[in-house]
Amino acid sequence: MEKIPVVQDFSPSFRPDGKFHVRLTVGRFQNLRRLTSWPLIALYFGLVWVQYDGQPWLLFSFAQHRIILFGNALSWHELPLLAGLLIAGASLLFFLAVAWGRVWCGFACPQSIWTWLFIRIEDLSEGNAVKRARQAGQPLRGMRLVRRLAKHALWILLALATAATFTGYFVPIREIVAESLQFQLPVSVTGWLVIMAGITYINAGLVREKICLHACPYSRFQSVMFDDDTRTVSYDARRGEPRANLRKASANRGDCVDCGLCVQVCPVGIDIRDGLQAACIDCGACIDACDSVMEKVDRPQGLIRFASETELQGNKTRFLRLRLTGYGTVMLCAFASVLAGFIDTADLLVEIRRDRGAMFRQVDQNTVCNVYLVKVERVNEAIRRVDVSISGGGQYKLFGPRHIDLTDDGPSWLPYRVCSQNLERPKTELTFNFASESFSAEKKTTFLARSW
Ligand code: SF4
Ligand code: SF4
DSSP: OOOOOOOOTTTOOOOOOOSOOOOOOOOOHHHHHHHHHHHHHHHHHHHHTTTTTTTTTTEEETTEEEEEEEEEEEEEEGHHHHHHHHHHHHHHHHHHHHSSSSSSHHHOHHEEEEEHHHHHHHHHHHHOHHHHHHHHHSOOHHHHHHHHHHHHHHHHEEEEEEHHHHHTTTTTHHHHHHHHHHHHOOOHHHHHHHHHHHHHIIIIIIITTTIIIIOOOOOHHHHHHTTTOOOEEEOOOHHOSOOOOOSOOOSSOSSSOOOOHHHHHHHOOOOOGGGOOOOOOOOOHHHHHHHHHHHHTOOOSSEEEEEEEEHHHTOOOOOHHHHHHHHHHHHHHHHHHHHHHHHOOOOOEEEEEEEOOOEEEEEEEEEEEEEEEEEESSSSSOOEEEEEEEESTTSSEEOOOOOOOSOOOOOOOEEEEEESOOSSSEEEEEEEEESSSSEEEEEEEEEEEEEE
16 A cells, blocks of 8 residues: 655644645646636736737726726726626626635635745745745755745745736736836836735735635625535545544544645645635645545545535535526626626717706897707727717707817817707707717707797
């Protein structure tokens, strides 16, 4: 029988210097985690550089009052769409939580992904968890000091790259890089970069799992979302207990050989054998570690596995249930609404206000004029000029600029006067038309002929 890969010197606590050293493991869930996290990391660092038609593909520009989402320009008026997107994302999260627990936290949450990146850097620069734990408490000098400094330097570099990329979603990344190289980065952007880099360094390098446990509300309300059929990372106590070291011969022993490996690989430092805990992020590291042990002691894998309470009690898990169907329905409706909203976004923002000073002006016995202020603001930069006209079959006359040249200097407010000799009805509907080569829009208002 093969030897179980356990570090007995530091087991079970693995915390000789008061902090636990996360031991990296391999296995199918770690592969799955790589499959999800590396594309997400690539998207995060890559998307800010993508351009479409000469402008960023994704940008939340405060300066231009624009949101550019997947190449489509939206105005701030479209912010509810982002709120809708957040609601849709939250309902997806709830759906996942009811079905499979905190898989989002373990496999896709930025806090976990960046923590793993920082742990990998720690592993590369200071050695693996076993070595780090063994050296804990020893004086920091020579190569150990160099390695420690190298680790922090790499952490700072990664934190700065993360912060610059994050800022690149609000200020075009090419501007940030060009201005940084010329030492002309505005103080506000520099300050933001430093704060973001500091937060990343502290969160992923120093505080790590404490964020998940104390700052993330999800760990608190997950217990409300779970039911007996939710599959989470669980220890099969019926199979594993009574646990006993392999060296102890016992007829009445469970499959757990009490090696402590599941605890050593846990990024939040818990023992899953104690049952479901708020700190567990469902990352599957303990499953991989335990599976490798089970293989070596020639027992079936899955002593720790994604299992529901129902399954652990020997019954069959129900996947489809009312709560899951409810969250699924809300999620689909939310995504459908957001999609419909995106299709219906405006390329040109138009607002018409009546001159409050004079509701209508009697020019002569047969003619009445109304004065309007018209605001035109382009969202789509391709629209450079719009023609303005009114509908009404010749009964109205429009006075004011018939062509508006649009710039990026913000909205234009222009005065217009509409006159009519049709005074039979005190109030009629009036339509302003705005047209460019590729776009047309209309805005309705009212024409007042007299008091009513
Ligand atoms: S108990 Fe297992 S699944 Fe939960 S956080 Fe620790 S290693 Fe990950
Ligand atoms: S559950 Fe598995 S990994 Fe954890 S102590 Fe028991 S045998 Fe070892």
